[in-house]
Amino acid sequence: MTRNGGDLVVETLEKLGYEKVFGIPGQHALGLFDALTRSRLEFVSSRIENNAAFAADGYARTSGQPAALFVSTGPGALTALAGLQEAYATSVPMVVVSSQVPRVGLGGKRTGHLHQLDDQTLAARNVVKSTTLIQQSAEIPSAIARAHSEAVSHPQGPVWIEIPQDILLDDTTVPPVVDVQTNVVPVAARTELLDAAAAALDAATRTVIIAGGGVRRSGAEAELLALAEALRAPVVTSPGGKGAFPWTHPLSMQSWIEDQYTTDVLESADIVVAIGTAIGEVTSNYFTMRPQGLLIHIDAECRVLESHLPALAIHADARDALAGLVKRVQARTADGVAERETRELLDKVSARLDSQDLAKERGILAAIREGVPDDATTFWDMTIAGYWAWSCWDARSGQFHSAQGAGGIGWGYGAALGGAAAGNGRVLAVSGDGGAMYSIAELAVARQHNLPVTWLIVDDGGYGILREYMNATFGKATATELSRPDFVALAESFAVPAQYTTPAELADVLATSWIADGPNVVVLQETLAMFAPTHLENLE
Structure with a gap:
């Protein structure tokens, strides 16, 4: 059976456990779609490329698995970028395979190929974790495996693989893919930082927790609940963190993160623990929140740490960091104070809405x-x-x-x-x-x-x-x-x-x-x- 570069793509995705691919066919991507006919992968079509990226995003969020997206050269690739921006901003894992003009049209030459861009990978670079331009079909399996590893390593996000048309179409002598090696890089919290955070939490009298989307992405709901109950600390979730903490729990301040009453509680706490959130525009109540106590900021994306608020910054996956803190802090006896303050906050919010x-x-x-x-x-x-x-x-x-x-x-x-x-x-x-x-x-x-x-x-x-x-x-x-x-x-x-x-x-x-x-x-x-x-x- 004749096999081409497209077969190497779909074979690798299959071995990595992918079941579905999102996208739209395109002229330079025909090799990919021909290979799908010899694959168990199910193709879910879209009508506009940005919506294909949105669909891949939604699939990854719902399934908890990385998504695969096929896009075509030039207009197709560019149209998908708006969808990829959301996935990148929200740490949604995705392997994006884009076609490219034949290799003769690369290197900045203007060869007149349809859909040609001066540098397509440059256009994508601002909305993905990394980009790779394939030069030989033999590179494809390892490149796809690396992209998968990077996509699912924290902070998760989309990764871009670009393959010229001739590589996708030409026959390949590379054997069928039977084994794919991946390397998921953990983001573990440093011991001295967890020790310092736990010591500060044990000394504090009023701790409040902000739980962001990173808590959900890492599956750290149980660890968050354990820490909140050990510290008797009220929890407010960002929009992305919604569902990370039980809505009706006595320590749940729910998600009224944009409310000044919530901001007041956060600002007056001895310690604010922000986990899995950039403390961005919405979560900071439009950059008005200024904690008077210590901010302990935990996130797997190092670039958000102390981006606009000083903090004890811990670069770590939320689940790893929360588990480490739960082991270290001293559990407190419930006295009802935090629960009463939480009820009072929600009553104030409700009264404001009533008015x-x-x-x-x-x-x-x-x-x-x-x-x-x-x-x-x-x-x-x-x-x-x-x-x-x-x-x-x-x-x-x-x-x-x-x-x-x-x-x-x-x-x-x-x-x-x-x-x-x-x-x-x-x-x-x-x-x-x-x-x-x-x-x-x-x-x-x-x-x-x-x-x-x-x-x-x-x-x-x-x-x-x-x-x-x-x-x-x-x-x-x-x-x-x-x-x-x-x-x-x-x-x-x-x-x-x-x-x-x-x-x-x-x-x-x-x-x-x-x-x-x-x-x-x-x-x-x-x-x-x-x-x-x-x-x-x-x-x-």
């Missing part, structure tokens, strides 16, 4: 929560409903995912398709009408693969969050109003069942959609408002 006439918004989020099962996996786009969910969504036994890493609009539905492709049951995507138009072509993908995604589109006739920002800043909004389609008719044109709903009917409609077969769409025509952050109220 802002937000019954409709809170009711809609409650209806979504009621309408889907406790173990539902949900994907939230950059929309007002998603911003609410960052703070108020109780993930219960399910997974919560959003695009707050890079913040690109349109992520929600594409990622949900990948999440559904993971095969763990129906998932929910929530988008605004603006974000939905970024993804509307992917209804064809949902139908083609019969993917069980319920897509809730909250249609307010514009870019709702930008409308809010502009009105608050300038007293008027510009270029935020949109001419939008009849989303129900549009979905039905793809043979995807769809219906309009109201806030009162929303929970029942979602519950009914959940037991259906394949994709469906629910459209809610409502304009939502954001809750007012107290740090802005205090400036008035």
Whole structure:
């Protein structure tokens, strides 16, 4: 049987345990797709490359396994970069295989090949952990194995492999791949840093914990719970960390990370332990949080440590560091003080929301929560409903995912398709009408693969969050109003069942959609408002 460079790619991915590949065929990538016909890998197509990257992202987050993405040269590769930015910002493991013009067109020459770029790897370098340009087919198995190892080593992320067209198409004499060696590099906490952190925690009287997405990615939920209970330390989760700590636990401050009351608690603590978070814009309450006590900052990405706050910085995987601290700290007897302070905080947040006439918004989020099962996996786009969910969504036994890493609009539905492709049951995507138009072509993908995604589109006739920002800043909004389609008719044109709903009917409609077969769409025509952050109220 004739084999080509594409066979070496798919054979290596198979031996590494990959089961699915996301992407779109392209002229220079034909060798890859020909090889798929001789492979057990299942190809999940997309209609636009950035959505293919979003789908691979959603698959990796849902399955807990790295994803494989095939993209074509030039326009295809460039279009995928926006999707890769989110995966890179949120540490989502992915092996990206991009085609390239034939080797004769490399090296900065302008040979007139279709899709040719001066330096395609340079374009990708800002949104992936590393790039490799293959020069000979014999390099492929080892290069793919290295890419996999790097993608799953902390901090995880996408890795870019680029293969010229002629290498993918030409016959190869390299034997079939039967053994692949990988090398996952651990990020272990240094002993002296854990000792210093534990000594400080034992001496402290009020410790508060911020849990970020790194806790979930490392599977450190049990270690986080053990540390919080040992220290009697309240825990607040970032949007990415949602689900890392039980929502109704007496020490759970939930996810009201943007609230000034939460900021006050963090600033007044003796020690803040921030784990698996960059303490970025949202988690720092828009860079207003200034802890007065010691900050212990733990992250597997060394570049975020002390990026804008001084700290006892521990470069480590969250699970390793938490386990080390649990072994070292002295467990305290529960006296009810931390639990009482946690209840008081949540009561203050609730009272502030009560004062802002937000019954409709809170009711809609409650209806979504009621309408889907406790173990539902949900994907939230950059929309007002998603911003609410960052703070108020109780993930219960399910997974919560959003695009707050890079913040690109349109992520929600594409990622949900990948999440559904993971095969763990129906998932929910929530988008605004603006974000939905970024993804509307992917209804064809949902139908083609019969993917069980319920897509809730909250249609307010514009870019709702930008409308809010502009009105608050300038007293008027510009270029935020949109001419939008009849989303129900549009979905039905793809043979995807769809219906309009109201806030009162929303929970029942979602519950009914959940037991259906394949994709469906629910459209809610409502304009939502954001809750007012107290740090802005205090400036008035």
